[in-house]
Amino acid sequence: MNTTRTTPPRPVDVAAAFPWLAPLERTAYRLHPRPGSPTPHDSSVGGPLLWPADEPWPTCDRWHEGQPYPLIPVAQVYARDVPLLRSFCNADLLQVLWCPSEHPPGFEFTTELFWRNAADVTDVLESPPEPTEEDEEDFDPLLPEDHLVPEPCVLAPEPVTEYPNLLELSAQAQRRLADPETWRAAGAAVDDAYGGYPESFYSGELSMAPGWKLGGWAPWGRTDLVARYCVHCGARMAPLLTIASSEWGGDRLWVAEEDRDLAEQGGRDASSPAGIQIGDGDNLQIYLCPSNPGAFPDGHTTLVQ
Numbered sequence: 001m002n003t004t005r006t007t008p009p010r011p012v013d014v015a016a017a018f019p020w021l022a023p024l025e026r027t028a029y030r031l032h033p034r035p036g037s038p039t040p041h042d043s044s045v046g047g048p049l050l051w052p053a054d055e056p057w058p059t060c061d062r063w064h065e066g067q068p069y070p071l072i073p074v075a076q077v078y079a080r081d082v083p084l085l086r087s088f089c090n091a092d093l094l095q096v097l098w099c100p101s102e103h104p105p106g107f108e109f110t111t112e113l114f115w116r117n118a119a120d121v122t123d124v125l126e127s128p129p130e131p132t133e134e135d136e137e138d139f140d141p142l143l144p145e146d147h148l149v150p151e152p153c154v155l156a157p158e159p160v161t162e163y164p165n166l167l168e169l170s171a172q173a174q175r176r177l178a179d180p181e182t183w184r185a186a187g188a189a190v191d192d193a194y195g196g197y198p199e200s201f202y203s204g205e206l207s208m209a210p211g212w213k214l215g216g217w218a219p220w221g222r223t224d225l226v227a228r229y230c231v232h233c234g235a236r237m238a239p240l241l242t243i244a245s246s247e248w249g250g251d252r253l254w255v256a257e258e259d260r261d262l263a264e265q266g267g268r269d270a271s272s273p274a275g276i277q278i279g280d281g282d283n284l285q286i287y288l289c290p291s292n293p294g295a296f297p298d299g300h301t302t303l304v305q
Contacts, residue, residue: 076094238289
């Protein structure tokens with residue numbers, strides 16, 4: 001696993017300053033993917049999977065012609081590195097694969113999740129199927145997009161405390177956070193850079209961590225909040241995995257202490273070590289049903305948000 005990553009302390013202790021937000025805190029694990037050479041026995045982004053040799057490899061047939069199109073590994077996370085996984089499913093290994101093509105009619109992904117107990121995989125598949133150049137040129141109208149094929153990365157999972165996106169809060173809570181007097185009464189100074197909009201200070205510096213993460217709160221931003229509900233039981237879906245185009249925003253407020261020099265260098269490679277680009281710098285959110293971890297809205301399709 002990669003070296004430790006440490007998110008700087010938030011400039012305001014939300015739970016202490018605003019006790020009415022404390023019940024809404026959630027733990028998220030920032031994954032901090034960084035280039036490396038993971039093995040099937042490591043947590044990784046874009047690395048090889050601990051895949052049973054006798055289990056069929058998942059494929060995508062949406063808008064593809066000819067041979068079934070093999071999905072590619074996106075992430076593999078062991079519960080020993082991210083204990084939060086145990087709260088989602090009674091398994092110690094999560095594997096995520098997707099089709100590296102943009103499917104019409106909208107910007108959609110075919111995504112599959114697999115929950116396993118690592119000890120059950122005694123014979124590991126050594127050579128997963130991959131699309132050949134002949135397959136792509138002769139049969140397939142949807143070629144892989146380079147920006148959807150992650151570079152192999154090792155992880156340095158780090159637990160952080162998150163609070164809801166402003167859109168997730170009640171109208172009353174939003175008004176309180178928009179009132180400078182609320183902050184003054186709590187003894188919390190709001191940076192002048194936010195121009196008298198303290199709710200933006202909350203959104204940018206206090207609520208949700210950017211980048212790849214497990215758990216926490218959904219990073220709504222480009223679209224309004226659209227609640228996800230399980231098609232099987234109707235329960236509210238919970239954010240599981242955030243696949244991010246960037247590990248930090250332009251203000252770099254969430255850059256890990258160990259990555260300060262890297263962030264100062266700037267450039268795409270620094271902020272997106274896995275090389276993933278979702279839409280125009282967006283996030284892709286994968287949800288799960290707390291009572292049925294295998295259930296997804298609209299089958300196994302996830303949408304950009």
